[in-house]
Amino acid sequence: MPATTKTNFQLVSNGILNDNPIFRLALSMCPAVGISTTVMNGIMLGIAVLFVQVFSSCTIALIKDHIHPRIRIPTYTLTIATWVTVIDLVLAAYMPAAYKEMGIFVKLIVAFAIITMRLEVFACKNSVPASFWDGIGMGLGFMAGMVAIGFVRELLGMGTILGYDVLGFRPLLFFVLPAAGFFCVGIMMAMFNYMELVYNRKKKG
Amino acid sequence: MKILGRKYLLLNILLIICLFLIGGCKPEHRFVKKTAFKDTNKIVIEFAGPVDETWAKNRSNYTACEKPDPDIRLKIIDVSLSADKKKATLVFADDLNKNQPHVVTATKISSEGKSLGTAILNVKKFYLGYLFSILIGAMIINNFVFTKYLGLCVFFGVSQKKSTAVGMGITFTLVIVASAMMSWFIYQFVLQPYRLDFLQIVVFIGLVSLSVQAVDTILRKVNPLLFKAFGVYLVLVIANCIIIAVPLILADNEYNAWESLMLSLGAGLGFLIALFLMSSVRERLELANVPPTYRGLPIAFVLAGLFALSFLGFSGMSIF
Numbered sequence: 001m002p003a004t005t006k007t008n009f010q011l012v013s014n015g016i017l018n019d020n021p022i023f024r025l026a027l028s029m030c031p032a033v034g035i036s037t038t039v040m041n042g043i044m045l046g047i048a049v050l051f052v053q054v055f056s057s058c059t060i061a062l063i064k065d066h067i068h069p070r071i072r073i074p075t076y077t078l079t080i081a082t083w084v085t086v087i088d089l090v091l092a093a094y095m096p097a098a099y100k101e102m103g104i105f106v107k108l109i110v111a112f113a114i115i116t117m118r119l120e121v122f123a124c125k126n127s128v129p130a131s132f133w134d135g136i137g138m139g140l141g142f143m144a145g146m147v148a149i150g151f152v153r154e155l156l157g158m159g160t161i162l163g164y165d166v167l168g169f170r171p172l173l174f175f176v177l178p179a180a181g182f183f184c185v186g187i188m189m190a191m192f193n194y195m196e197l198v199y200n201r202k203k204k205g
Numbered sequence: 206m207k208i209l210g211r212k213y214l215l216l217n218i219l220l221i222i223c224l225f226l227i228g229g230c231k232p233e234h235r236f237v238k239k240t241a242f243k244d245t246n247k248i249v250i251e252f253a254g255p256v257d258e259t260w261a262k263n264r265s266n267y268t269a270c271e272k273p274d275p276d277i278r279l280k281i282i283d284v285s286l287s288a289d290k291k292k293a294t295l296v297f298a299d300d301l302n303k304n305q306p307h308v309v310t311a312t313k314i315s316s317e318g319k320s321l322g323t324a325i326l327n328v329k330k331f332y333l334g335y336l337f338s339i340l341i342g343a344m345i346i347n348n349f350v351f352t353k354y355l356g357l358c359v360f361f362g363v364s365q366k367k368s369t370a371v372g373m374g375i376t377f378t379l380v381i382v383a384s385a386m387m388s389w390f391i392y393q394f395v396l397q398p399y400r401l402d403f404l405q406i407v408v409f410i411g412l413v414s415l416s417v418q419a420v421d422t423i424l425r426k427v428n429p430l431l432f433k434a435f436g437v438y439l440v441l442v443i444a445n446c447i448i449i450a451v452p453l454i455l456a457d458n459e460y461n462a463w464e465s466l467m468l469s470l471g472a473g474l475g476f477l478i479a480l481f482l483m484s485s486v487r488e489r490l491e492l493a494n495v496p497p498t499y500r501g502l503p504i505a506f507v508l509a510g511l512f513a514l515s516f517l518g519f520s521g522m523s524i525f
Contacts (some may be wrong), residue, residue, distance in 0.1 A: 026358075026361070026502055027358060028358070029357040029358055029361070030354055030355050030356065030357045030358070030446050033354045033357060034354035034355070039501070057429055073414075074411075074414060077410055077411075077414060078407065078410075078411065080407050080409075080467065081410045082407060084406055085403060085404070085406050085407060088406065089403060104450055104453055104454070104457075107449075108355070108446045108449060108450060108453075108455055109408075110406055110410055110449060111444070111445070111446040111448075111449045111450075112446075113358050113444055139341070143451070156292055162220040176511070177514075177517070178354065179351075179513035179514045179516075179517055180515075181354065181510075182506050182507065182509045182510030182513055183506070183507055183510040185506050186499075186502075186503045186504065186505070186507040186509075186510065187503070187504025189502055189503040189506065190496075190498045190499045190503040191498075193497075193498040193499075193503065194498040197497070197498060
């Protein structure tokens with residue numbers, strides 16, 4: 001892929017819609033299933049991923065000319081690991097409650113395929129500003145996916161949104177169960193597919 | 206020189222691993238030889254040399270708690286010392302829950318008038334059944350895929366065919382045991398003594414990539430046939446979050462060598478089980494009439510949800 005010609009806005013919207021990490025690329029599914037029980041969790045982990053993605057994209061875009069192609073993957077991994085350590089320590093120091101809620105998943109950002117993939121596909125071929133916007137788009141896309149799943153699960157499972165009581169009763173307690181994450185993601189993916197199908201049919205006329 | 210030959214390479218490696226496992230089971234303080242549970246409400250601490258009676262008999266020198274709740278101090282009602290002054294027995298007011306590891310702190314151990322510093326001791330039930338329960342726990346009760354939701358990318362990626370699923374599962378088990386033991390070693394003997402805990406993510410991910418590369422090279426040279434069968438999966442192993450989660454869990458819980466071995470083995474075998482179950486169902490699914498919008502990943506997710514629900518039935522189960 002040659003250097004991108006897209007505008008910054010296109011880069012961001014690409015991450016949120018066309019290449020949504022969770023629903024379209026189907027990468028980094030573990031947190032999407034594991035801790036998407038509430039909207040707040042989704043936002044917190046989304047912010048963490050956003051930071052790691054943006055910082056490591058920028059770092060790689062900065063030093064891309066000095067990386068030997070044969071050792072590029074270890075370089076990416078170490079860069080990501082460094083930024084994850086930073087985020088991990090910052091969260092543990094300033095937001096201990098949220099950090100405890102997310103458990104091991106903050107540390108596991110290091111193994112999220114989406115970040116490595118963006119570095120490999122985008123950041124190592126593009127300038128720093130473009131990589132920055134691409135990182136923002138991907139991070140926001142991930143956050144949007146997490147929030148969407150969290151919204152459904154929190155509303156159906158506990159009848160609340162962000163902790164505020166909306167429905168006043170608990171429609172389907174089942175959705176609080178961790179296993180419901182799989183169902184939720186599966187059904188939402190199917191909905192995305194359906195929307196695409198309808199959209200394409202309309203386009204054809 | 207024959208014993209150093211290629212034929213014995215595997216044996217030698219095994220021997221080294223065994224030695225290092227035995228070495229890994231030492232308690233945490235140089236002056237403490239052994240700690241163990243006794244009866245229903247006693248903990249025995251065995252020292253390397255005689256300790257001072259006045260120190261040993263003073264109850265306020267010891268604090269004890271269950272590892273998960275360090276805030277709840279267990280009440281010690283009596284301390285007795287054996288005749289050779291090497292064995293102190295702590296008697297507790299209530300019965301101890303032996304399924305939980307306990308932490309006993311002995312402040313300023315004093316022996317023959319000298320102070321030997323404070324010892325923080327982990328007291329655990331040590332017998333094969335306990336290790337076995339860790340293994341089964343990681344394998345089935347707390348299956349990493351279905352109850353902890355880790356390693357899903359690879360799980361959905363390679364569970365289309367039974368043969369690939371088994372190949373991936375076996376490769377993964379081998380690599381995870383090797384890398385988890387290495388990370389355990391580095392964590393216990395390098396990171397912790399030098400207070401470099403904050404580097405654990407960087408070090409562990411480096412170790413994992415290293416061990417994947419090592420297995421790749423060794424397998425290519427030693428057994429090309431096996432490499433042909435399993436080489437493709439090695440690249441995927443590193444994309445699996447379980448392989449980085451296990452060393453982190455080991456470091457968090459401060460498991461000893463045997464427990465680490467069991468947990469990593471259980472994690473690997475659990476992944477193999479999950480992959481095998483899933484691939485068996487997905488092979489059948491090829492023949493089923495699935496609605497077009499659900500084809501591919503969405504239906505796989507719903508399936509995994511059903512599996513997760515059934516695995517929920519194991520939760521809370523305890524063996525022994």
